[in-house]
Amino acid sequence: MAEPKTEDAGFSSVEYVQRVTTFLGEVSGWCRERGLTVERDAVTLSEEQMAQYDAPCLYISKDGVSVAKILPAGSKIIGAHGRVDLIGRVTRHAFLFYVGKGPAFSTQTIIGGKTVTSSSTPMLSGVDGEGWYWIEARVRRAKRVEESLFLDLLTDVSDYEF
Numbered sequence: 001m002a003e004p005k006t007e008d009a010g011f012s013s014v015e016y017v018q019r020v021t022t023f024l025g026e027v028s029g030w031c032r033e034r035g036l037t038v039e040r041d042a043v044t045l046s047e048e049q050m051a052q053y054d055a056p057c058l059y060i061s062k063d064g065v066s067v068a069k070i071l072p073a074g075s076k077i078i079g080a081h082g083r084v085d086l087i088g089r090v091t092r093h094a095f096l097f098y099v100g101k102g103p104a105f106s107t108q109t110i111i112g113g114k115t116v117t118s119s120s121t122p123m124l125s126g127v128d129g130e131g132w133y134w135i136e137a138r139v140r141r142a143k144r145v146e147e148s149l150f151l152d153l154l155t156d157v158s159d160y161e162f
Contacts, residue, residue: 013045013053016075016082019097023084023132023145024058024070030147031154034162037061047076060154067158084132086150088157095132095145098124 028038039061042054055072066089073083073094080096108118126142127133133142134153143149151162 013047013050013055013075016072016097017053017055019082019132020072020084021056023095024056027058027070027150030150031060034151035062036067036162037064043071045072045074047074050076062160067160068154086153086157088154088159090159091157093134093153093157095134096142097130097132098127098142099130101127 024040028040031038037060039059041057041059043057044052044054046052057072058070060067060069068086068088071085071087073085075082077083077096081099082097084095086093086095106118106120109116124133124135124140124142126144128144132145134145134149135142145153154160155162
């Protein structure tokens, strides 16, 4: 019986877990600065053609009342290099990890077996380098998840004002 693959085109679950861990560290700091309590835990993920692995998650509360949680969704996401979900009692938001300019449409013109022209156009505007992004659904614009955006989205999912 073949061993499950843990690598996918040079990307591993280990890299995903490191990215999630770093992001949750940033989020923990933002939350604590606003008097919120954060608790770390882990969930086990099962992804196609990969061995099961544990990834960190974060529970956010205020005065003992649950506000939201951030759960890892997986490293094998179409068009991204990982996803985590911010989940509250009202709604949820997905954060996607992009590298470079994010996913792109690529075209090539081949004449007589030779590439004559090729081009690449980013699928999303707003992706300006490696990091976690939230996609604004109405205009399909990616926004890097930084403190102020995170707090706005935390308010949206929880109906608490921060």
